Amino acid sequence: MSRGRILSGMRPTGKLHIGHLSVLENWIKLQNEYDCFFCVADWHALTTSFDEAGNINANAREMVIDWLASGLDPDKAVVFVQSDVPQHAELHLLFSMITPLGWLERVPTYKDQIRHHHQKGKDIMNYGFLGYPVLQAADILVYRADTVPVGEDQLPHLELCREIGRRFNHLYKPVFPEPQAKLAQVALLPGVDGRKMSKSYANDLTISADPEELRKKVNAMVTDPGRIRKTDPGNPEICVVHKYHGIYTAPELSTIEEDCRQGNIGCAACKKILAGKLDETTSPIRERRQRIVQDPGYVDDVLREGARKAREEAQLTMDMAREAVFGA
Numbered sequence: 001m002s003r004g005r006i007l008s009g010m011r012p013t014g015k016l017h018i019g020h021l022s023v024l025e026n027w028i029k030l031q032n033e034y035d036c037f038f039c040v041a042d043w044h045a046l047t048t049s050f051d052e053a054g055n056i057n058a059n060a061r062e063m064v065i066d067w068l069a070s071g072l073d074p075d076k077a078v079v080f081v082q083s084d085v086p087q088h089a090e091l092h093l094l095f096s097m098i099t100p101l102g103w104l105e106r107v108p109t110y111k112d113q114i115r116h117h118h119q120k121g122k123d124i125m126n127y128g129f130l131g132y133p134v135l136q137a138a139d140i141l142v143y144r145a146d147t148v149p150v151g152e153d154q155l156p157h158l159e160l161c162r163e164i165g166r167r168f169n170h171l172y173k174p175v176f177p178e179p180q181a182k183l184a185q186v187a188l189l190p191g192v193d194g195r196k197m198s199k200s201y202a203n204d205l206t207i208s209a210d211p212e213e214l215r216k217k218v219n220a221m222v223t224d225p226g227r228i229r230k231t232d233p234g235n236p237e238i239c240v241v242h243k244y245h246g247i248y249t250a251p252e253l254s255t256i257e258e259d260c261r262q263g264n265i266g267c268a269a270c271k272k273i274l275a276g277k278l279d280e281t282t283s284p285i286r287e288r289r290q291r292i293v294q295d296p297g298y299v300d301d302v303l304r305e306g307a308r309k310a311r312e313e314a315q316l317t318m319d320m321a322r323e324a325v326f327g328a
């Protein structure tokens with residue numbers, strides 16, 4: 001039986017933060033079970049960061065280094081940059097002809113994102129941003145992917161992708177599969193100050209942080225403000241450190257919770273345990289990262305070969321799509 005095919009990607013945001021680890025762990029598992037295409041979505045980055053395009057290449061590179069250091073294997077999965085495969089843009093164009101505007105305006109995140117950027121003084125009401133779900137559909141369907149790992153919040157985008165593919169198949173010829181969601185458990189970790197983790201808030205914890213940086217960031221994590229003395233009974237539910245323990249110190253979580261509630265452990269000691277666990281998890285990644293950085297030609301080779309394989313597969317789809325639209 002042939003393996004299923006997966007497309008997934010990330011916008012190039014530079015060095016990844018620790019919240020991305022669960023996504024990468026899932027990708028690493030999937031690369032053994034499916035034919036996987038993992039893409040640096042640099043055109044997607046342009047939809048909102050068109051005025052910061054100069055950072056995109058450097059960010060893409062740092063991100064790919066983190067992918068590889070975390071265990072993504074270019075011998076098992078196709079790793080490439082979206083803009084190295086122009087077939088994404090061509091399919092996006094064909095899809096844009098058949099996608100009603102109403103479908104795009106109904107995307108739940110569209111208005112939220114416009115508002116969010118507007119509050120930061122940025123206008124992203126451009127043609128590209130409205131159409132980014134169409135580009136996303138092209139990203140998936142240009143490989144005829146049948147499976148897409150998504151979080152619950154991305155299900156409406158995948159449904160839109162299916163609708164676009166269905167419409168194409170109905171108007172012309174059946175070319176595209178209907179990709180199914182593979183729901184991924186993504187650990188949503190807050191930044192050290194308890195807000196959403198983001199570089200712009202300077203509250204993030206990168207996968208590649210060295211032990212000293214890790215220690216500093218963990219020490220800066222917000223805890224139960226009611227705890228003044230070590231013996232004060234604490235409330236772990238409102239503590240950022242506790243959220244991280246839930247993932248990185250899971251076997252000892254109930255003991256930590258109990259000790260916190262009983263006032264048997266101080267926050268400094270509790271943070272020390274967490275910093276140690278985080279270091280244990282990320283040190284093999286850091287070591288692999290160092291080796292990759294010392295051989296810059298390696299990343300170039302991975303991306304060149306990935307783009308070649310991706311273009312080859314995408315061109316097969318485009319031959320079918322062109323034939324479906326324009327005839328032989």
Ligand code: SF4
Nearest residue numbers: 224239241260267270
């Ligand atoms: S003891 Fe640990 S879980 Fe409890 S408030 Fe302090 S840091 Fe948070």
